[in-house]
Amino acid sequence: MNYTIAQTLSPKHFKRRFGVQRSTFRQMVNTRHPLWRPVPKLGAKPKLGIEARVLVALEYWREYRTYFHIGSSWGVSEASVCRIVHWVEDALMRSGRFRLPGKKQLLQDFAKPQVVMLDVTETPIERPQHRQQWFHSGKKKRHTLKCQLVVEPATGRILCTFFGKGRRHDFKLFQASGVHFHPQTQSLQDKGYQGMQKLHLNSCLPKKKPRGGQPSCEDKAYNRTLARDRVVIEQVNRCLKIFRILAECYRNRCRRFGLRCNLIAALYNYEQSQAQ
Numbered sequence: 001m002n003y004t005i006a007q008t009l010s011p012k013h014f015k016r017r018f019g020v021q022r023s024t025f026r027q028m029v030n031t032r033h034p035l036w037r038p039v040p041k042l043g044a045k046p047k048l049g050i051e052a053r054v055l056v057a058l059e060y061w062r063e064y065r066t067y068f069h070i071g072s073s074w075g076v077s078e079a080s081v082c083r084i085v086h087w088v089e090d091a092l093m094r095s096g097r098f099r100l101p102g103k104k105q106l107l108q109d110f111a112k113p114q115v116v117m118l119d120v121t122e123t124p125i126e127r128p129q130h131r132q133q134w135f136h137s138g139k140k141k142r143h144t145l146k147c148q149l150v151v152e153p154a155t156g157r158i159l160c161t162f163f164g165k166g167r168r169h170d171f172k173l174f175q176a177s178g179v180h181f182h183p184q185t186q187s188l189q190d191k192g193y194q195g196m197q198k199l200h201l202n203s204c205l206p207k208k209k210p211r212g213g214q215p216s217c218e219d220k221a222y223n224r225t226l227a228r229d230r231v232v233i234e235q236v237n238r239c240l241k242i243f244r245i246l247a248e249c250y251r252n253r254c255r256r257f258g259l260r261c262n263l264i265a266a267l268y269n270y271e272q273s274q275a276q
Contacts, residue, residue, distance in 0.1 A: 002074065003052045018055060019243050024271055028054050028088075031095035047076055048084065056081060057088035061264065064244040075174040089259060098266035103179045106150070112182040113152040116159065117233040118189040120148050120170045121240070123257070125250045137166035145254060147246075147261050148173055153232040155190075156272050158265045163258045171195055183241040188230050239268055 006014070014022050029051055048056065048075040053075055060081070063249065067078035074081070092098050105111055128135055135143040144166035150159045162177035170192035180200075181187055187203045189196060196203045204226055207219035215223075241247035243264050250257060 003055060006055055017062070018058040020058060020267055020272070021271055023274060024267060025054060025058070027097070027270070031097050032088075032091050047080070048074065053084045054088055057085045060085050060242045061245045061260065064196050064248055075137055086256075089256070089263060092263055093259065096148065098263060098270060100161065100262060100266055100269065101157075101159050103150070103177075105159060106179065106181055106185065111184070112185055113154065113159070114184075115153055115186045115188065116181065117151045117153055117230055118148070118174065118187055118193065119151075119230075119233045119237065120146050120158065120173060120192065121237045121246075123164060123246050123250050124248070125166075125254070133167060135166045139175070140166065142166075145250065145257055146170075146173060147258075148177060149233065149236065149265075150179060151233045151236050153229070156232060156236065157269045158236065159262055161265060163261065175199075188226060190230070236268070 006017075009017060009093045011022055014025075018025065020028075032050055032054075034227065050172060056074055057068060059065075059073075060067075067081040071078045071081045076084075100133075106113070106116070122137060122140055123146075124140065125135060125143050125145055127143050132143065135145070137144040137146075146166060146168065147172075148162040148164070150156070150161075152159055154172075160179065162173065162179070164173045164176065168176070171194065174193065174196070181202075183200075183202065187196070187200055189203065189205060191206050193203075193205060193209070194208075196205060206223045206226055207215060209215045246264065
């Protein structure tokens, strides 16, 4: 694979190969063009141009192959692939064009969302060498990292994220995130947020089955309606996990997990805005 071959791909196949539309790829390249120097004053010339570097990073997120296998496809060493991926990630974050709105927007009167959805998705990790009990998820029965998403269903965009270790409960993760909703904003969440109504009165949670009994027909209908409304955030989770770096076992250090989740979420928001 090289940039010349990638240009021959149809829009559908380009999206399937790299996970983003070609217009999003061009926007990512344009963020670094003013600072790109293809021929350095001293030292060897870079083997890959700026377009190929962005494609290498996208391919790493999309397929999550090892640095060695991706380097073999592009004709560079695995150390070069590691440096390229980190360079692209840091450059996109510094550019400011791919950022999430942030939790402050949830409290603004003029731009507050009418309805928000809250959910946590988990990414499995390799068994850590130290403090394994901090990462062990009782729900997944393995070691994971958690990512909390706040989604606006009207536009389908991700407003903010927060991250934690697999052992922390979903509601405890929400309390640690410091996210607060406007009193007029309605929030929809699942059973993992029992006690949410004490913090935010305008919250909708599924009805629990009474102890020793069965839920009523009204409760079942309410739960089905709530689940039907919350399907939007499940679809958002699916779109994020098209990038296998978030779906498969995360092999890297945990310190860059949040940065990569934010970048992929920002790319998803950008494509949602272009589609509307």
